[in-house]
Amino acid sequence: MHPDEWALKNNVHIKKHQSIQDRLTAARRLLEESPSCPVVLDSMKNLCSAKYAALPERLYILQEGKITYKGQMGPWGYKPEEVRFILEKMD
Structure with a gap:
C-alpha cells in the first residue's frame, strides 16, 4: 500500500498519512484484505523506514x-x- 504515490492494478487507494491515526486506519484497511504477510506500522518520523530502508x-x-x-x-x-x-x- 503506497498512499497517493503508486498506481498499481488492484491497489487500495489511501490518501497520504498526515497523522499516526491515518496510518492506523490504513493498516486496519489493509488487514481487511487478508494479506499473506504481517502488517507493521512505522512512526510518523519513519524511523523503521530510515533504519531498514x-x-x-x-x-x-x-x-x-x-x-x-x-x-x-x-x-x-x-x-x-x-x-x-x-x-x-x-x-
Whole structure:
C-alpha cells in the first residue's frame, strides 16, 4: 500500500498519512484484505523506514528483530536462490 504515490492494478487507494491515526486506519484497511504477510506500522518520523530502508533495493531476512541476511543491491544483485536456501535451513 503506497498512499497517493503508486498506481498499481488492484491497489487500495489511501490518501497520504498526515497523522499516526491515518496510518492506523490504513493498516486496519489493509488487514481487511487478508494479506499473506504481517502488517507493521512505522512512526510518523519513519524511523523503521530510515533504519531498514532498502535503497537501493535489497533482499533481507529478519529473525527476531535482527537482520540475518542482507543481499546485494538490486535488482541485479538479487539472489533469490540464496534467500530460499537460508529460509529452508530455518525450518
